Amino acid sequence: MDLEPLIYYFNRVLTYDPLVVIVELFLVGLVVSWVVNFLEGTRGERLFRGVFFVLITGSLVLNLVVDRFGLERIQFMYKGFLIAMLIVAVAAFQPEIRRALISIGQAKLLSPNRRHMSLCIEEIISAVKDMSKSRTGAIIVIERQVGLAEFVETGERIDARITAGLLKTIFYEGTPLHDMAVVIHGERIIAASVQLPLAESGSIDVLQLGSRHRAAIGITTGSDAMVVVVSEETGIVSIAEDGNLIRNVKESALRKRLSNAISGDESSDWFWSRKKNGKDKNKKEA
Numbered sequence: 001m002d003l004e005p006l007i008y009y010f011n012r013v014l015t016y017d018p019l020v021v022i023v024e025l026f027l028v029g030l031v032v033s034w035v036v037n038f039l040e041g042t043r044g045e046r047l048f049r050g051v052f053f054v055l056i057t058g059s060l061v062l063n064l065v066v067d068r069f070g071l072e073r074i075q076f077m078y079k080g081f082l083i084a085m086l087i088v089a090v091a092a093f094q095p096e097i098r099r100a101l102i103s104i105g106q107a108k109l110l111s112p113n114r115r116h117m118s119l120c121i122e123e124i125i126s127a128v129k130d131m132s133k134s135r136t137g138a139i140i141v142i143e144r145q146v147g148l149a150e151f152v153e154t155g156e157r158i159d160a161r162i163t164a165g166l167l168k169t170i171f172y173e174g175t176p177l178h179d180m181a182v183v184i185h186g187e188r189i190i191a192a193s194v195q196l197p198l199a200e201s202g203s204i205d206v207l208q209l210g211s212r213h214r215a216a217i218g219i220t221t222g223s224d225a226m227v228v229v230v231s232e233e234t235g236i237v238s239i240a241e242d243g244n245l246i247r248n249v250k251e252s253a254l255r256k257r258l259s260n261a262i263s264g265d266e267s268s269d270w271f272w273s274r275k276k277n278g279k280d281k282n283k284k285e286a
């Protein structure tokens, strides 16, 4: 194999100022890690990793080929291809780009609304952590764009500010409202003791679950709600979204999901993403 172009290529790279190369690599790494972090857990994450891999490999191979065979026209075509990829990426990542722009628009993070919202999220997280430790069974539904009035009617209307104490009191075994689910909308607890639809026994995984977890899957199968479940048996915290159940959710992931759900950033993608996801499936993650 003729290694000459490869050696030539690396020799050429070695002529660059190392400090500039380090700064450039650092900046590229920073941008990539920010984008991957931002997309983490969304359907755009894999797509971005794939596109990034293809572009890096394509650029390296092309530089080698152009150096070896002097195929400038191919390089010219590759530049056209990159522009086309950029247009396709803008279309493919449209929901993520919109979310990024919204979050930049909300960079006035200290706005009262934003502060309230993050206080609510911290209250929910604190309650969930305590209930997980004390093995108090809980199911908290975050209502988004799709109204859940027909289910809310089965429970008790509350309309109260979200506090960890109130959530823990509601789910405390023995209190009249501890059974069934709490529904939250925005920054308010709107109802407790709400009976949710159980997921249909379409898949083996669902059949193996108890009714609390089946209810969480059930309500998210037919709506854009997000549900946090604390298992009474194990204390494990799970999240249900879009008919999927994610087990053993870490605090940081819970914060991220709650923040998406309560601020409503991703909600309008629901119908679109459901179409893409096809049939519901249950995920179990360690």
Ligand SMILES: Nc1ncnc2c1ncn2[C@@H]1O[C@H](COP(=O)(O)OP(=O)(O)OP(=O)(O)O)[C@@H](O)[C@H]1O
Binding pocket: 137, 138, 139, 178, 179, 180, 181, 194, 195, 196, 197, 198, 209, 210, 211, 212, 213, 214, 215, 230, 231, 232, 233, 234
């Ligand atoms: N349709 C429903 N909607 C809301 N909550 C429900 C529903 N059905 C059951 N639950 C809640 O789930 C509790 C029973 O949970 P069960 O043990 O059957 O399920 P599980 O998924 O195994 O939960 P855990 O891990 O907490 O035991 C009930 O006491 C009730 O509070």
